[in-house]
Amino acid sequence: MSIKKKNKTSTSLQELREKLKNDEFIKEKILKSFKSIEKSSISATHIIFNEKGSEVLGYFILANKSLIIKKEKFEKFSKTQQKRFSQSGRILENGSCVVNSFLIAQIGKNYALKKDEQIKGMEILNIA
Numbered sequence: 001m002s003i004k005k006k007n008k009t010s011t012s013l014q015e016l017r018e019k020l021k022n023d024e025f026i027k028e029k030i031l032k033s034f035k036s037i038e039k040s041s042i043s044a045t046h047i048i049f050n051e052k053g054s055e056v057l058g059y060f061i062l063a064n065k066s067l068i069i070k071k072e073k074f075e076k077f078s079k080t081q082q083k084r085f086s087q088s089g090r091i092l093e094n095g096s097c098v099v100n101s102f103l104i105a106q107i108g109k110n111y112a113l114k115k116d117e118q119i120k121g122m123e124i125l126n127i128a
Contacts, residue, residue, distance in 0.1 A: 043105055048119060048127060057119040058109035060128045065103040071095030104128050 043063035050057055067089075074082065074097045082097075089099030107124050 046128070048124065050117070055113065055117070056110050057113070057117075058107065058124045060107045060124055061105040062128065063103045063105040065101055067099045067101045069097040069099065 043061050045059060045061050047059045048057045049055065069085065071094060074085070074095065077085070085097050085099055089097050091097055104125070107121065107128065109119050109121065109124060111118065
């Protein structure tokens with residue numbers, strides 16, 4: 001099974017509704033997430049279609065999340081690791097380090113499809 005990944009971050013909510021208006025899976029799962037998470041501009045929703053582009057196999061949402069490493073843990077890292085974290089993040093006044101990271105906020109698959117047409121959860125994670 002070949003899979004196409006399409007990034008829908010630039011698609012408006014209305015355009016997404018129109019394109020997928022007959023798909024209950026999308027209406028119930030993806031649109032709720034699209035409205036709540038993506039409005040805050042901290043995430044991107046990715047919809048996975050079948051090879052023809054006619055059916056939704058699943059979706060995943062990537063969110064930007066700050067990772068806070070407490071001072072005690074940060075000081076246990078080697079000097080090289082501390083330097084790398086400092087370059088990609090910032091050190092707070094209390095000595096903790098804040099680094100931006102990506103979080104797989106949500107994944108879902110379309111169970112309405114026949115078993116042999118469904119995507120496996122591991123495939124969704126590999127695409128993400």
